[in-house]
Amino acid sequence: MQIIENSKVKEKLYIEKLENGLTVMIIPKNNIAKKYIIWATHFGSIDNHFIVPKTGEEVKIPDGVAHFLEHKMFEQRNGTNSLDTLSAIGVDANAYTTNDHTAYLYEATDNFYEALDEFMDYVQNxxxxxxxxxxxxxxIxxxxxxxxxxxxxxxxxxxxxxxxxENPVRIDIAGTVESISEITPQTLYNCCDTFYNLANMAMVICGDFVPEEILEEVKKRIIKNENGGEIKRIYTPIETEINEKEKVVKMDVNNPLFTIGYLDSPTSENIVKKHIAIQILLxxxxxxxxxxxxxxxxxxxxxxELQLDYEFTGNYAHVLITGQSKEPRKVIDKFKNEVEKIKxxxxxxxxxxxxxxxxxxxxxxxxxxxxxxxxxxxxDYFKGINSFDYLEEYNQVTKEFVTQILNEIFQEEKMVISIVESR
Amino acid sequence: MNCNKINLKEGINLHIINTNKFKTNLLAVFLTMPLNRENVTKNALIPMVLRRGSSKLANIEQINNKLDEMYGADFNCGVDKTGDNYILKFYMESINNNFLPEQENILEESMKVLLDIVFNPLTENNGFKNEYVESEKENLKQIILGKIDNKSRYAYDRCIEEMYKGKPFGLYKYGYVEDLEGINAKNLYEYYKKMISECKIDIFISGEVDNSSKEILESNENIKNTKERQPIYNKKSEKADNVEQERVIEEKMDVSQGKLIIGLEVEKNDKGSKYSALVYNAILGGTPTSKMFQNVREKAHLAYVASSNYIRHKNNIFIRCGIEIADYQKALDLIKVQIEDMKKGDFTEDDIKNAKSSIISTIKSIPEEQDSEIMYYFGQEISEHKMEYSEYEQNIQNVQKQDIINIANSIKTNTIYFLTSNN
Known part of the structure; x- marks a missing residue:
């Protein structure tokens, strides 16, 4: 196992890529009663167009399949539901779907290994x-x-x-009532065969563990040891221009909400440094x-206070600034002026x-x-980042670099506005 | 005892929770006072005014700059109802000195800033700063009116309001717009002085701290200047009105989904019945194996959210459900069947075991989060009942099937609240 140590937070990361392609990361924590495990596939709402490896067939799937699959993975052949089984032994199990991954997890203070049997079984079956x-x-x-x-x-x-x-990031993660009506067991099996192979998955374990021991426990519970190989995903071209300047809708709210977005170009170089710079700038x-x-x-x-975010994968990147105001347009204007002033x-x-x-x-x-x-x-792993890098690269972020990022990202023609007005 | 309680002065207690599980120290100051119609709006406004500036850090910018210098120490405040008491909460979270890049004592500095904000506000002409009070009155107005913005939360608050009409617990914690007009910088400050001299004061410190923090606190000017008191707060709380026939309240708004909330009154209230009620709630709707989740969601597919929660201080259970508007009667009938089945004892020893293990795992997780641990000890402080985690667990283990049936049969449906659409 590779060991990466961070002296600032005094934590260690143990990382191992198994022969079957699964990446396992372990962060041991002594003195902590809670144990946490999360297992995910690099398959999210944006992965809706790909080639099925077994048949070589190119498929486009309805919106919301990754999330639908997340709900259905708990169902077992013998009629039981793994969420119930895990809950019954007192562990808190859950799952969630994002734009780029689907994750299954549980946390336990007792019965961790008993739960691990069920957990690793249902994600593989x-x-x-x-x-x-x-x-x-x-x-749904x-x-x-x-x-x-x-x-x-x-x-x-x-x-x-x-x-x-066009980028599928614009799709609601759960899809729509109409789009999910098209989903069949075959759709789900196709996606499972494609994306739920170990080489496309990662597992993170955090708690009071001896890393070598927990790694062995994980290996023992792996059923199919074959490496599914590379997945061919078909992505839409990277978008460099905004789609439309603004969208305004009305809802039954007292205080209007607004989001300012800046479309950015995804990069693989210096991504952590760039992310730190954006956080500082915001x-x-x-x-x-x-x-x-x-x-x-x-x-x-x-x-x-405003909510400040930077979201990115290899196919999209954007800054989001969200808040509530009785006069969103005034806030947006003042925000724009401030950006120009700092520039x-x-x-x-x-x-x-x-x-x-x-x-x-x-x-x-x-x-x-x-x-x-x-x-x-x-x-961070699915973005190709080791989380410790934020603490390591923090010192290299200079004022000059931040200035460069400021001019690169905060451009008027890349800016969009979304408002929810009161009815 | 995990938590060391030190009486600083009559009515003012310091609680030290020494834990090495975290990278941060969390400080909290809780001011406890009776919840009543007369003062609720003023109480809600006070933390909002206090956070605008202290006599040492006169505005938001100065406070936040100071916090940034302390490696992003996080100040937060809010208000809460606990039983028939109103609690003003002030928090300061800061990095433990062990994780700072340079040798500094941030803990001591954090305490100073926090106590200053609470006890040493910025004043002018024998009142709070007029500008702050006026602008916070407007903000509070928006918050009160913004009650409708989160529909699920709104439905829940409205059910409680209907159930406790004319009683303290039915008050909206942010108060009432019509009260704002009568509040000014001077009378609010007068009220603040009286409140701060009468309320119960609890100060919590959680982190890698020792008893030296006691000395730091005792030598703090603000603590020195705060007088001892016979704290005024409610040790008992008023029950909801008895109803012969459950009340049904329907309200219309622009929603896609109907929000159904059912308020239950647990009439049994003796020693030990709170533990039985907790187990009852877990079986009814507290876990994925519960009757609500299994029957309303998994079998009838009527909802995504189908759960219940128990409010210990009020001995109430609230059932929550998000449903298709047309399914109202179907869902309600099905929920009533669950409540009836509980009365008949239609649940298994396995259900009891599952419920207990879920509650016990929650208990074991309390010390894994600083705020949960603080709230655990604060809850005990208010109910004047000290109990270690092990005793709490034992009390849950002791609950027998008959105890749960007894609880079930003492339960009365008080209010059924449904938020439905305009058309």
Whole structure:
């Protein structure tokens, strides 16, 4: 096993790529009663067009399949449901789907190994029938409708739709009531065969473990040891121009919500450094300690601090700034002016240093819980990143580099606006 | 004892939780007072005004710059109802000194800043700063009106409101718009002075700390200046009105999905019945193996969310469901069957075992999160009942089937609330 140590947070990462292609990462934590395991396939809502390895057939799948599959994996041939089985022995099991991966997980204070039997068995044993697929459509339809009532989700998805014309990131992860109605057991088996092969999967384990021992326990429970090889995914071309400038919808809300998005070009080079620089920039421009935030807040234009995000994979990248305001347009205008002002005046040295300190503290705080640690290492892994790199590369982020990123990303023609207004 | 309670002055306690599980120290100050119609809006407004500036750090920018310098220490505040008490909560989370790049004592500094915000506000002309009070009144107004923004949360709050009409627990924790007009910088400050001299004060420190933090606190000017008191707060709480026939409330809004909330009153309330009620709730709707999840979601496919939660301080259970609007009667009938089945004792020893192991794993997870552990000990402080985790676990283990049936038969459906669509 390869061991990577980080002296800043005093943690170690043990990493091993098994012969069957599965990557296993272990972060041991002494003194912690909770054990956490997460196992994921590099298959998310954006992977909707690919070649089935067995048949060589090119397929396009309906929106929402990865998420549907996540719901159905728990179903067992003997009629039991693994979520029930795990819950019955007192472990807290769950699963989730993102744009680029589907993850299964549980946390346990007792019965970890008993749970591991069931956990590794169900993720490797799909069982789909017409009946069990049909019944899930009712449940997922309610999940979709629940999200339709969330203004935060609507404002987010509309910003994405403004930025992208074709990229499947613009699809709702759960699909639509119509799109999931097309799903059959065969659709699910095709996706399982393609994406649930060990070479396309990664596992992260965090808790009080001896790394060599837990790795052996995992190996023992692997059923099919073959390496499924490379998957051919067909992606839409990388988009460099925004799709539409803005989208405004009305909902039954008292306080309008808004999202400002900046379309960025995905890069593989210096991605961690770039991400750190963007976090510093966003904090400097409109974070809690910025002049802009103070002004907007005192003028009653913001109810709360803004949510600042940078999302990226190999096929898309964008910045998102989300908030609630009675006058979103005013906030957006002031935000734009602030960006231009910083571009013109340059970055203030003192603010830069202070913001860097804050960001550093936040990286350390990420190591507080076994679940946060495991989830962070997993999602970074699928982006080709080792999470420790944020702590390692932090010092190399200079004011000059941040200035360069500022001019690269925050361009008016790459900016979109999404607003949810009150009805 | 995991938590060391030190009486600083009458009515003012320090609770030290020494733990090495985290990278951070978490400080909390809780002010406890009776929940009532007269003061609820003022109480909600106070933390919002206090966070605007202290006499040492006079505005948001100064406070946040200071926090950034302390490697992104995180200040947070909020309000909560616990039984018939109102709690003002103030938190400061900062990196443990062991994980700082340079030798500094951030813990001591964090305490100073936190206590300053709570006990030493910025004042002018014998009142709070007028500008802050006026702008926070407007913000609070938006928050109160924004109650409708999250529909699931809104439905839940409304059910409680209907169930406890005219009683403290039925009050909306952010207060009422009509009260705002009468509040000004001067009378709010007068109220604050009275409140802070009468309320119960609990200060928590969780992290790698020792008893030296006691000395630091005792020598703190703000603590020195705060007088001892016979704290005024509610040790008992008012029950919901007895209803012969359950009340049915329907409200219309622009929603895709109907939100059904059912408020249950647990009439049995003796020693030990809270543990039986917890197990009852887990079997009814607290876990994936529960009756709600299995029958309403998995078998009837009526919902994605189908669960229940138990509020210990009020001895109430709330059932929550997101359903197709046309399925209202079907879902309601099915839920009633679950409640009846519980009364008949129609659940197995396995169900009891599953419920217990789920609760016990939750208990074991409490010390794995700083805030949960603080809330655990604070809950005990308010109910004046000390109990270690092991005793809590034993009390759950002791629950027998007959105890659960007794709880089931003491349960009355009080209010059925349905948020439905306009058309």
């Amino acid at each position: 799909p069982y789909f029938t017409d009946e069990n697929v049909e019944k899930e459509k009712g449940i 339809s309610q999940e979709i409708k629940m999200y339709e009532d969330y203004p935060e989700w609507q404002v987010y998805l509309n910003a994405i739709k403004c930025m992208y014309k 904090e400097m421009i409109c974070g809690k300690s910025s002049e802009l935030y103070r002004n907007l807040y005192s003028e009653g234009l913001l109810l709360n 013109k005046d340059g970055i203030d040295e003192e603010i830069f240093i202070r913001t860097k300190k804050k960001i550093y503290g936040r990286y350390v705080m990420d190591y507080n819980s076994v679940s946060d640690i495991a989830r962070m290492f997993l999602s």
